Amino acid sequence: MLYLFVLMLVSLTLRFYGIVTGMDLDDFVRALKPLATSGVLAVGVFLGLKGGVTALGYEIDYIFTSNVRPRTYLWSDFLFQFIFLNVFTLPSMLLIVTVLTYPRHLIHLFNFVMIVEAAVVSSILISHMLGLLRNWLGKRGVMAVGGVMLMLVLLPLLDVFASLPWVSSFPYPTNLLLGVTGGGLKTSAAFLLIGGLLAVNLFLSRKVEYAGLAPILTNVFTDPPRKLITSFKLPQPVARFLLINAADRPTALLVKAHLTRFLRDGSLWITAFVLLLLVYVGTALPRALAFTAQPEAIFLTIVSLYTPMIPALLSFNWLLTEKHNLWLVQLSVYRVSSYFYTLLIAYTIVSLIFSSLMVAAVQVFGGLFALTYLDVLLFLCSAVFGSFLALVISSSIKRFSSPFSFTSIFIVVLPLLGSQLLSLPLLVSRLFEPIATNPPAFLPYLVMGYVLFALALVTYSTRDFSIEQAS
Amino acid sequence: MSSLIEAIEIWKSFGKVEAVRGVSFRLEAGQVHGLLGPNGSGKTTSLKCIVGLLKPDKGTVTIFGEKPSANNGYRRKLGYVPENPSLPDYLTVEEFLIFSARLKGLVGDSVRSRVSELMEAYALHQVSDRLVYELSKGVRQRLAIAASLVSSPTVLILDEPFNGLDPEAQKITRLYINEIIEDGGGVLISTHLLDSAEKICNHVTIIVDGKVLCSSSLSELKSKNGGASLEEIFLSLIRVKKAAN
Numbered sequence: 001m002l003y004l005f006v007l008m009l010v011s012l013t014l015r016f017y018g019i020v021t022g023m024d025l026d027d028f029v030r031a032l033k034p035l036a037t038s039g040v041l042a043v044g045v046f047l048g049l050k051g052g053v054t055a056l057g058y059e060i061d062y063i064f065t066s067n068v069r070p071r072t073y074l075w076s077d078f079l080f081q082f083i084f085l086n087v088f089t090l091p092s093m094l095l096i097v098t099v100l101t102y103p104r105h106l107i108h109l110f111n112f113v114m115i116v117e118a119a120v121v122s123s124i125l126i127s128h129m130l131g132l133l134r135n136w137l138g139k140r141g142v143m144a145v146g147g148v149m150l151m152l153v154l155l156p157l158l159d160v161f162a163s164l165p166w167v168s169s170f171p172y173p174t175n176l177l178l179g180v181t182g183g184g185l186k187t188s189a190a191f192l193l194i195g196g197l198l199a200v201n202l203f204l205s206r207k208v209e210y211a212g213l214a215p216i217l218t219n220v221f222t223d224p225p226r227k228l229i230t231s232f233k234l235p236q237p238v239a240r241f242l243l244i245n246a247a248d249r250p251t252a253l254l255v256k257a258h259l260t261r262f263l264r265d266g267s268l269w270i271t272a273f274v275l276l277l278l279v280y281v282g283t284a285l286p287r288a289l290a291f292t293a294q295p296e297a298i299f300l301t302i303v304s305l306y307t308p309m310i311p312a313l314l315s316f317n318w319l320l321t322e323k324h325n326l327w328l329v330q331l332s333v334y335r336v337s338s339y340f341y342t343l344l345i346a347y348t349i350v351s352l353i354f355s356s357l358m359v360a361a362v363q364v365f366g367g368l369f370a371l372t373y374l375d376v377l378l379f380l381c382s383a384v385f386g387s388f389l390a391l392v393i394s395s396s397i398k399r400f401s402s403p404f405s406f407t408s409i410f411i412v413v414l415p416l417l418g419s420q421l422l423s424l425p426l427l428v429s430r431l432f433e434p435i436a437t438n439p440p441a442f443l444p445y446l447v448m449g450y451v452l453f454a455l456a457l458v459t460y461s462t463r464d465f466s467i468e469q470a471s
Numbered sequence: 472m473s474s475l476i477e478a479i480e481i482w483k484s485f486g487k488v489e490a491v492r493g494v495s496f497r498l499e500a501g502q503v504h505g506l507l508g509p510n511g512s513g514k515t516t517s518l519k520c521i522v523g524l525l526k527p528d529k530g531t532v533t534i535f536g537e538k539p540s541a542n543n544g545y546r547r548k549l550g551y552v553p554e555n556p557s558l559p560d561y562l563t564v565e566e567f568l569i570f571s572a573r574l575k576g577l578v579g580d581s582v583r584s585r586v587s588e589l590m591e592a593y594a595l596h597q598v599s600d601r602l603v604y605e606l607s608k609g610v611r612q613r614l615a616i617a618a619s620l621v622s623s624p625t626v627l628i629l630d631e632p633f634n635g636l637d638p639e640a641q642k643i644t645r646l647y648i649n650e651i652i653e654d655g656g657g658v659l660i661s662t663h664l665l666d667s668a669e670k671i672c673n674h675v676t677i678i679v680d681g682k683v684l685c686s687s688s689l690s691e692l693k694s695k696n697g698g699a700s701l702e703e704i705f706l707s708l709i710r711v712k713k714a715a716n
């Protein structure tokens with residue numbers, strides 16, 4: 001699923017830049033390749049750090065006590081991940097490449113498929129390798145190795161972002177894999193890398209014990225960074241403000257409970273991770289592609305388009321760890337709708353904080369620029385709309401077993417697309433000439449009216465929210 | 472005076488599984504009412520219908536003379552501990568008790584005083600700063616029961632409360648149950664552990680296959696069966712029922 005997020009978002013960004021800048025399509029595909037490859041590999045490293053084997057807790061209990069040999073299990077897991085990743089990554093990538101490079105799409109497609117497959121295979125091998133290395137190096141050692149690998153994997157992006165061609169000449173994993181269709185020496189180098197990874201895996205799995213394997217599926221999204229929580233004490237005034245308190249008003253009490261959950265169950269951290277990646281891509285690309293027209297407008301728009309990711313990712317955790325606690329609210333003197341209303345507020349708060357931080361980061365690294373009232377409204381709207389849609393979708397899902405299921409696509413895509421649609425009037429006013437530079441006098445009223453109406457509608461429908469009774 | 476809880480002919484199925492098939496019974500003031508039956512006989516489902524977490528397919532439930540969904544005022548006076556309760560892992564023990572008190576409508580100083588009383592009684596004060604996530608099963612269960620008592624409920628409903636509950640906590644719980652009874656309330660306990668039930672309950676309803684097999688006061692049931700233990704009575708009732716099928 002993470003692969004999907006990263007790839008989808010990266011390609012969305014690129015497509016967006018491409019449309020806005022009228023950028024050369026070959027450049028576009030050239031940029032897409034290392035991005036996709038490095039992205040896939042980086043996620044492999046990340047999952048490897050989390051354990052490497054895609055199993056759920058109960059699966060582990062079942063299989064690990066059976067007489068299936070660990071190595072057989074690893075192979076089947078490899079196959080599972082391979083199929084899974086292809087189902088998720090290939091169709092959308094193929095579509096994007098086809099659309100972008102038509103009529104020369106066939107040659108690009110071939111190249112692309114080869115590269116993506118090479119990246120996917122390497123990525124799984126890397127994640128298994130890191131998982132297996134736990135037996136040998138312990139968790140700390142794996143962290144260190146993984147950190148180094150992450151650097152190696154992400155370095156080639158420097159060329160894409162900062163135009164440092166010398167970077168591409170080094171044999172980083174990404175560069176090696178990109179050569180898979182290069183013929184001759186280049187192809188052999190790519191196969192050598194994959195072969196090497198395979199050999200290391202075979203070597204490491206000679207004597208593997210189940211006890212040494214850690215399942216990642218549930219860990220990635222729900223594993224709280226426990227050390228952080230237990231050793232991390234908020235300063236007293238902050239704690240009083242942030243944590244629940246006997247004297248809180250009902251709304252504040254519930255909002256604080258939600259925020260405490262985001263902080264302590266790990267969902268905030270995974271969300272931060274995904275979004276940091278996006279900021280990285282989002283801030284580096286304009287420079288890399290050297291376009292001039294309204295760079296900050298485009299950046300701001302992209303931030304606001306991604307903002308709905310935050311509630312979407314947070315709602316995974318709601319489904320996994322919080323939904324079954326609803327009975328407490330259902331049997332309380334509060335209405336269930338107040339619970340959801342406060343969840344909307346909590347999602348919105350976190351989204352606004354994130355988007356403000358991203359804007360602040362760009363102000364710091366990319367130079368100061370003024371925000372218009374449209375930007376502020378756009379942030380507000382995408383935070384609220386995204387939160388609302390994430391809420392509606394996650395609360396209407398009956399069964400949700402893991403973030404690695406098809407249902408998750410809805411949870412991510414619908415808030416993203418939906419809030420884009422709902423923010424369309426704002427986007428148009430902000431981005432499209434001549435409205436953007438030469439706005440008609442009535443525009444502010446129109447926009448304000450629309451925003452107020454939409455916000456009122458969202459608030460009203462959340463106030464009336466209920467949920468199917470728990471079973 | 473009307474019953475605290477009245478369930479009339481409630482039915483509930485999950486797809487093809489008919490979990491509850493026409494269960495009726497009353498909880499009267501002064502009763503410690505055991506809902507007994509083998510695993511899968513429909514106790515948990517019946518309780519969920521009664522508290523309002525599930526909507527029965529047929530039949531009616533009234534709590535304090537009102538339908539559960541009609542208003543939520545009754546919830547203040549209702550304490551409930553589900554089977555294997557899922558609790559907010561992300562709160563500390565103290566935060567969770569405060570949260571529960573507020574959810575039950577307690578405000579002001581009464582929140583703190585009741586919470587610290589219960590923490591004391593259930594020996595939770597040593598772990599008051601721990602996250603619920605970190606608690607062992609037994610401590611979790613103690614916490615869940617303490618939280619259900621936080622609003623001094625008139626009706627207390629416990630689903631398999633003895634799972635992982637140590638004798639000390641059982642004793643404390645019995646004291647709180649007596650308090651509820653003295654104040655004119657009632658307690659409903661579902662369990663398949665018959666000797667625990669025999670110690671606590673004064674009234675039993677036996678459910679098998681989603682149907683009530685018998686419902687009477689414990690002393691009456693025992694005198695009718697020549698003073699046999701609840702377990703013996705239970706087993707013979709089930710044998711008779713099996714033979715009848």
Ligand SMILES: Nc1ncnc2c1ncn2[C@@H]1O[C@H](COP(=O)(O)OP(=O)(O)O)[C@@H](O)[C@H]1O
Pocket residue numbers: 471485488489490508509510511512513514515516517
């Ligand atoms: N949510 C559910 N979905 C499907 N079947 C269920 C569900 N809950 C309970 N059941 C079934 O209903 C029957 C009664 O279950 P339950 O009320 O939990 O019994 P008890 O509490 O007496 O052990 C069982 O056969 C159980 O499998």
Ligand SMILES: [Mg+2]
Pocket residue numbers: 511514515516554630631
């Ligand atoms: Mg049960």
